[in-house]
Amino acid sequence: MPEPVIEVRDLRKVFAKTVAVDGISFSVQKGEILGFLGPNGAGKTTTIAMLLGLLTPTSGTISIFGKSMPKDRQHILQRVNFSSPYTNMPYGLPVMTNLKIFSRLYTIPNAAQKISALAETFGVAHLLKRRTMTLSSGETARVNLLKAFLNDPEILFLDEPTASLDPEAADTVRSLLLKLQKERGLTIFYTSHNMQEVERLSHRIIFLHRGKVIAEGTPESVRKQHGGSLEEFFIALARSETTPPAAHSGHEEAP
């Protein structure tokens, strides 16, 4: 019997001039890898930020582990984590120091052991003494992922986890994620605009366009629905400038 760990109802976020997320509803099952897709400006990051309590929804409800975000923020945040190439840990500090800091913020007992065990898993044991700023982007991605596993999250949110990586480094990250997901029965909610990645990783995808869910299902079923590859579907969508934006009048698309 599947058990939803995330339930989102009629979620909406309006910035001054933009409807970033326009009334979306979905749920994510325990142990599921959900690919949250869409062209730039579709509302992916905005959605993740609301799920993490960094952004207050304009309307709608978010329930994670049956608790409500943002009301039970602290409870939820202790059990989830997040990683993205668009955030860093303090770059002047050694990797180990940064990981210790986050261990405290997550109140992890025996942090040193935990960190060295995870460092083996992510192949970064040799980097722990290095300053964060001296790491390559592939190394940074693995260290950021390590951070995201410090609190043994039950749900991992990833915003374009492989965006800044070369194909080899991206592949390493994907393999690691798949392995850890299987071992831990982890739920992964991740955004991407890399179609191959999505097909390889996701159990299910949600296609977002201009803040609305326009397709949902397994990668195969979405492919069948729309005929042709996901990539073609994606490009067609991104180019469909004729569809009027969700609210107000034209020209307010993100730069």
Next chain:
Amino acid sequence: MNLTRISGIIFRHLAVYRSNLARLNEILLWPFFELLLWGFFGQYVGRLSALGFVVAMLLGALLLWTVFSRVQQSISISFLMELWSRNMMNVFITPISIAEYLTGLMVVGLIKVAFVTLLMSTVAWLFYSVNLLAIGLPLVPLAAALILFAWAIGTFIVGIVLRFGQGAESIAWMFAFFLQPFGAVFFPLSIYPSWLQSILWWIPLPHIFEALRAVFAGQSLPLQHVAWAYGLNAVYLLAAFMFFGMMFEKAREKGFLLKLQE
């Protein structure tokens, strides 16, 4: 309030000094040279006026002023550092509460200022044979009052930065300088025109420095000034915390916590 999380914030901001010794300049060298300057100046004035306690008084005022400005700056700069290093999202998706976060920053300010006080009193003693700590017990309530006011101002500035982004950065550095001419730090409040005096009494600073001068002049600690300083501090602190809370809510609404990353 969770002590481990608070200690995480403290550790984060002190670790910066361990891994980058150059940063120590900010808390060691600056106060050192400032103290030298005012020490020599005080000696000169003392010679002119034959007032022996001028050096001690100037340096005492400078020490307390440094306590205030360092603590305030420490809070604001720590927060800005989080922005510069694009670490904001990482911190605020942990279970830390904003009260815990602020507490961490305030304690970091305290720790830094303890070092500065030690340094300055040592230097004053070595160079000018002035024992700043000789004021003794009255120094404690006065320094504490300044720290409270510094927490209030530091918190207020962090709120401004949250609202207006890094554009407001210079305020974090400059605010203490702006305030200094109006704090009656090195001279009595009676120097100001009377209309200005009646405004400045609503800031804790003149009360604290008037009290300091009284002590230097050999009087006992003027409790009325101390009471005013603490009363005003309570109001400023409450207002600053409320302002910060509001700005944080606003940041969550407008997405500043994300935007500040870029």
